[in-house]
Amino acid sequence: MIVLFDIVLFISSILLIVGLRKLSHPESANNGNKLAALGVGLGIVVAIFYPLETQNNNYLFIGIGLLIGGIIGVISAKKVPMTAMPExxxxxxxxxxxxxxxxxxxxxxxxxxxxxxxxxxxxxxxxxxxxxxxxxxxxxxxxxxxxxxxxxxxxxxxxxxxxxxxxxxxxxxxxxxxxxxxxxxxxxxxxxxxxxxxxxxxxxxxxxxxxxxxxxxxxxxxxxxxxxxxxxxxxxxxxxxxxxxxxxxxxxxxxxxxxxxxxxxxxxxxxxxKKEDAGSNAVYGTIKEISASDLAIQLAYSERVAIIPGYGMAVAQAQKIVKDVENILINKGVELKYTIHPVAGRMPGHMNVLLAEADVSYDKLLDLEESNDYLASTDVAIVVGANDVVNPSAKDDPTSKIYGMPILDVSKTKNVIVLKRSMNAGYAGIENPLFFKDNTKMLFADAKKSLESILGELKNL
Known part of the structure; x- marks a missing residue:
């Protein structure tokens, strides 16, 4: 019996290793997750029986624990929204x-x-x-x-x-x-x-x-x-x-x-x-706004467009609307990429998970280095709920607590459109000078509502 358990553990280990390896690429991640789960499941079965050959009186307690934990896990996984996934x-x-x-x-x-x-x-x-x-x-x-x-x-x-x-x-x-x-x-x-x-x-x-x-x-x-x-x-x-x-x-x-x-x-x-000086967090300038219809026209006549997702997109659950906008722009001959910062959102890979849920092709997702190269030759960059990862203070302001952090340098882009509900500071709690730059315009509203308006205008063009 012990030999059989060891064989099952070996198979479980192989499944776990292969499953984790497949998690490294979005296209294979789903199957990888299933293989890893199967491996862990087999391991749990072995763990239940292996040490209890002479202690089978504990099976009741183990069964109750598995039942309670399983119910909590299933309910939690089904109910949790993608915005709460980091939590x-x-x-x-x-x-x-x-x-x-x-x-x-x-x-x-x-x-x-x-x-x-x-x-x-x-x-x-x-x-x-x-x-x-x-x-x-x-x-x-x-x-x-x-x-x-x-x-x-x-x-x-x-x-x-x-x-x-x-x-x-x-x-x-x-x-x-x-x-x-x-x-x-x-x-x-x-x-x-x-x-x-x-x-x-x-x-x-x-x-x-x-x-x-x-x-x-x-x-x-x-x-x-x-x-x-x-x-x-x-x-x-x-x-x-x-x-x-x-x-x-x-x-x-x-x-x-x-x-x-x-x-x-x-x-x-x-x-x-790093602490900021008392006045270093104050940013002054003139805000320039843009309407959904004007933005739609600008997008339709662009050659290259970049979308920069952030936590605001997750909160608004706007990733599927983003995908719909992408489809229309591609049909109009516009090249579109998603520029992803490694720490955008609240956990590593947060934005990648959201975009994968909306069936965004992985080859359209650019990492930080690729993103900055792409932004330099982009006509319009749409910032969807991101803040700190596009904050130029990280490059320009030595007193800022994010100074030195690599950012998505949207200042290289011809036109920057920021979809944001208000002028409130981002998660780091500091102001963003990007909003006042000459090439930046603001579209104030919930990210999902803004994108729905843009989508509607694009359909009418």
Whole structure:
């Protein structure tokens, strides 16, 4: 029987690896997701039976847990709108870390918090990282959903606090492992410390930096899954954790590059270290507006058009209207591309997911470098709900907290049209001088309503 289980685990591992590989391309991502889910499903079946050959009295509790979790997962996945997908990712990621932390707690309880140096180091590290991933993800969820405001999470000298807490945590892990045991009181205090660090780690992070922290927390959860796999001798959990942890680190580094951050800055919560001068956030100039009919004429007679999607498109659920506009313009002989910033939206790949939902062809999506080359020879660039990723302050204003961040340089485009509900600042909380530039015009309204108006005018031309 054990040999059969090992064979099934091997097949599960292959399915998981192939599935994750297919996720690297939108055209194969759907099948990849199904293969990975099948692999994990087989792994769950093995995990249920493998360790319980002499403990079949636990099947009832496992069945109840699977039933409750399955119902919650299905209902949540069906009900969540695409605009709330980043929050859902944070939530599920947090529960993954919480599960790993619980595995460590159970190990310590079953072993009376006694073990050799290596065992205790591994278990306590997993406990710490698990709770950091859990509470950090919960704070990220609160920020993304708007339930937690930055003013509610202000921590004086946050970077120093985070460094001190991390040093204390590492010191306690080393001390307890050296002693070979820890009391119940010590375990409770260490758990509380881990929970607090998860909060203080994410609390200072500004809204514009959330894609980076989500990626990092996802990596932490993968690492805890891998460690839990070692603790429970679950090969599939070990493999899956290594894949998620390593890919999460790679993605974090890519996000850091896209945000002009360093990994050290990420690890110590130093995301928004740059402060703006009191008057640096004030932008003055004359706003020029455009009507939907005038924009439709301009688009119809253009040779090249770029669409720059942002979180405003997600909020308005305007991606399918964008696709309809694309179809009409292509029929009129207009070349159209989507210029995507790596951190547009609230999580890595957010805009790509939305556009894929609207059946936008992947070959029309350009990355940051390709986008800026394309924008330089574009007649009209339509900014659909994006703000910070097109803010020229990142290039021109050394006092701006996004200074140095690579942006979509729409200033190279002949004409820029911004679809925006109001002149409110973006998620980073800073003003955007782009709106006052000579080549920029504004179309104020909900992104979906604006695009529907443009679509109607294009049909009448």
């Amino acid at each position: 859902m990712v944070s939530l599920f990621n947090g529960f993954g870390g919480f599960s790993a932390a619980l595995i460590s707690l159970i190990w310590l309880i079953n072993n009376n918090s006694i073990g050799n140096y290596t065992d205790l180091t591994v278990v306590l590290t997993n406990l710490f990282l698990g709770f950091v991933a859990f509470t950090g993800s919960m704070v990220a969820y609160g920020k993304l959903s708007g339930k937690l405001k930055d003013k509610h999470l202000q921590i004086p000298y946050a970077t120093i606090v985070n460094i001190c807490l991390l040093i204390v945590a590492i010191g306690l892990i080393s001390f307890f492992a050296y002693e070979g045991k820890l009391t119940t009181t010590h375990l409770i205090l260490f758990t509380v410390l881990s929970v607090i660090y998860g909060v203080t780690f994410v609390a200072p992070i500004g809204g514009a930096d959330m894609p980076v922290v989500i990626s990092l927390l996802n990596s932490l959860t993968g690492i805890t899954a891998a460690i839990s796999g070692i603790m429970t001798d679950n090969k599939l959990m070990l493999l899956g954790g290594i894949l998620v942890g390593s890919s999460g680190i790679i993605l974090t580094l890519l996000m850091c590059t896209a945000m002009n951050r360093t990994l050290i800055g990420v690890l110590f919560g130093n995301f928004s270290a």
